[in-house]
Amino acid sequence: xxxxxxxxxxxxxxxxxxxxxxxxxxxxxxxxxxxxxxxxxxxxxxxxxxxxxxxxxxxxxxxxxxxxxxxxxxxxxxxxxxxxxxxxxxxxxxxxxxxxxxxxxxxxxxxxxxxxxxxxxxxxxxxxxxxxxxxxxxxx
Numbered sequence: 001x002x003x004x005x006x007x008x009x010x011x012x013x014x015x016x017x018x019x020x021x022x023x024x025x026x027x028x029x030x031x032x033x034x035x036x037x038x039x040x041x042x043x044x045x046x047x048x049x050x051x052x053x054x055x056x057x058x059x060x061x062x063x064x065x066x067x068x069x070x071x072x073x074x075x076x077x078x079x080x081x082x083x084x085x086x087x088x089x090x091x092x093x094x095x096x097x098x099x100x101x102x103x104x105x106x107x108x109x110x111x112x113x114x115x116x117x118x119x120x121x122x123x124x125x126x127x128x129x130x131x132x133x134x135x136x137x138x139x140x
Contacts, residue, residue, distance in 0.1 A: 013104070
């Protein structure tokens with residue numbers, strides 16, 4: 001029987017509004033020990049995703065003031081999402097085809113989770129190098 005996304009996803013991912021500053025999003029990531037947040041609009045609809053790498057490359061390295069730059073200006077807006085009842089094979093295929101590492105999980109348009117490459121590695125191939133690294137405790 002195939003593994004379902006709902007069995008490997010992280011539930012209740014951190015979200016920020018599009019107007020949130022880069023600095024505030026970075027603080028949420030730091031305090032939560034995570035590398036991404038989902039971006040939502042005023043109606044709580046997913047409109048983007050931003051990673052710690054996005055904050056560095058698209059904001060800090062370009063000279064933007066993190067306390068004045070909005071997440072909307074640095075997030076990825078072309079968001080590919082999954083349903084919780086899709087299989088982990090579906091998730092792997094989407095990630096491979098689109099060269100992405102994280103997928104929001106939506107149920108009837110509502111954000112219910114996020115699945116990462118590491119989540120899939122831990123579940124599907126726990127003996128692999130990536131699976132072992134993903135299962136190790138955070139070192140930050």
